Amino acid sequence: MIFASDLDRTLIYSSKFLEGAEPDRPIRNVEIYKGKEISFMTEKAIRLLKELSQQMMFVPVTTRTVEQYRRVSLFQTEICPKYAITCNGGVILENGQIDRHWQEYVQTKINQSKTSLEEVKKRVVETADAVWLESIRTVDPFFIYLIIKPELAPAEVLNEYARWAAGQGWEFSHQGRKVYFIPSFINKWDAVQYIAEKEGKKPVLTAGDSYLDVCLIEKSGCGLIPRHGEAAADYGHLGLTETSGIAAAEEIVEAALLKKLEAAL
Incomplete structure (x- = not known):
């Protein structure tokens, strides 16, 4: 067991x-x-x-x-x-x-993935606001996570990230100050x-x-x-x-x- x-x-x-x-x-x-x-x-x-x-x-x-x-x-x-x-x-x-x-x-699995870690990071960089995003951290070559100010992060932005990630075959998880983007196969x-x-x-x-x-x-x-x-x-x-x-x-x-x-x- x-x-x-x-x-x-x-x-x-x-x-x-x-x-x-x-x-x-x-x-x-x-x-x-x-x-x-x-x-x-x-x-x-x-x-x-x-x-x-x-x-x-x-x-x-x-x-x-x-x-x-x-x-x-x-x-x-x-x-x-x-x-x-x-x-x-x-x-x-x-x-x-x-x-x-x-x-x-x-x-x-990473090599075969249709969406790379770099593409996910680029999406965040292009859409996030420094008002609520403190940093983007990479756990290479597996996933990225964000350190945010949750009280300032718009719910609609986080919800959009979740929808977008699902469409790419990635998991999205918001845990307090951390927001994770992880390929579903990991x-x-x-x-x-x-x-x-x-x-x-x-x-x-x-x-x-x-x-x-x-x-x-x-x-x-x-x-x-x-x-x-x-x-x-x-x-x-x-x-x-x-x-x-x-x-x-x-x-x-x-x-x-x-x-x-x-x-x-």
């Missing part, structure tokens, strides 16, 4: 999103960047995740780059997954090393499925908060979306936590452990 889960705002939380962190729910820092503690988990969630990783295969699945994923110290020292999926499915790490077979597959589920087939493990349990995680929840048929998540409004019927904020991580891991127990009976 595999538990494949998104990280940010699903299992780990920045200080900005520590709702649910009551005094009787101790938290621990799991990521330091430029000398600052930036990501946290509850002690209970860490303990449960350690227990889970001993009972089944735990696969972190994130839109973070490899470098950003490696900053999460918990997964480098205490819980060391055999596999990790980064760059939204663009890169698979096996025992810390890039899976070259998967990399070649993704690169072939997705979290395909990477999870590749690992499941490689390891001969099924079923797959999943969790994730954003629209980029919906493919995980839909295609696994057994997943949870945190109640606070971006995807909760439109896809909560697929599986929704009772709790919100950092407490949702505990509920998600407990649910996965329960599924494992039920499967054993």
Whole structure:
């Protein structure tokens, strides 16, 4: 059995999103960047995740780059997954090393794509306004994302980006200050499925908060979306936590452990 889960705002939380962190729910820092503690988990969630990783295969699945994923110290020292999926499915790490077979597959898809990363970036440059666009960042060769001022970004512009991206075979996701444009063939589920087939493990349990995680929840048929998540409004019927904020991580891991127990009976 595999538990494949998104990280940010699903299992780990920045200080900005520590709702649910009551005094009787101790938290621990799991990521330091430029000398600052930036990501946290509850002690209970860490303990449960350690227990889970001993009972089944735990696969972190994130839109973070490899470098950003490696900053999460918990997964480098205490819980060391055999596999990790980064760059939204663009890169698979096996025992810390890039899976070259998967990399070649993704690169072939990129080469065959009708719309290039450069074309998407050009579209944004030509239509965005510096009033709300702070920067355009490239996760080469996989996707781009924008850093925006969400309170100033016109909804009609973002909606138009979403329609245009869909017409190009790209996924669009607006998550707070970040706006993602990602080719549809670079997705979290395909990477999870590749690992499941490689390891001969099924079923797959999943969790994730954003629209980029919906493919995980839909295609696994057994997943949870945190109640606070971006995807909760439109896809909560697929599986929704009772709790919100950092407490949702505990509920998600407990649910996965329960599924494992039920499967054993």
